[in-house]
Amino acid sequence: MKKININEKFLQFDEYWNPKIVGELNHQHVKIAKLKGEFIWHQHINEDEMFWVIKGQLLIELRNEIITLNENEMIIIPRGVEHKPVAKEEVWVMLFEPTTTLNTGNHNNHLTQNNLENI
């Protein structure tokens, strides 16, 4: 059993939109990711998804509104709700979600990360 230092973990990688697994419990992954730019519209059919902004500002575009998340703010996006994350500048986020969750949800394309790295 080892403690996890979030800031140290963020310093171990640079790429965007490629979540890293930092922990697992109860069939859920604790992931961190660096985001910059616009992601794609997608939804997760079977998983609710939580974004927690550790650093920076993240926009979550929904079909009928845009939610702005600043540091220490989070949102839970229920399964089936289409969303598009947009990071004008680099953002650090933490994600809590089932181990089955695919980053691009209902889409499988060049942005899809099938083999997330444990760090």
Add this chain to the structure above:
Amino acid sequence: MKKININEKFLQFDEYWNPKIVGELNHQHVKIAKLKGEFIWHQHINEDEMFWVIKGQLLIELRNEIITLNENEMIIIPRGVEHKPVAKEEVWVMLFEPTTTLNTGNHNNHLTQNNLENI
């Protein structure tokens, strides 16, 4: 769908060792708690438990070691592992665990919180 501001949530209560529910996803609760003093030795038979220190310093006593968690550090305690949280000064933590989790684990006593408040 509403965003959750962690710091605002922490300002809504004062009591120690009484986790508040701030979100729910995939049958897991996102909880926050203020801790001060020594809790009891306990274990969770069916749930892994995650402590994430938002503010202050938390000691997690295990039977064979003591783990010190500072701000932005977390630990995942596997089910069945006895532990005792100790906060010499006030600590703010976030917990991520199944909705079935009881704060005192395998003990049911005056410290047990059966009806957690949603804030």
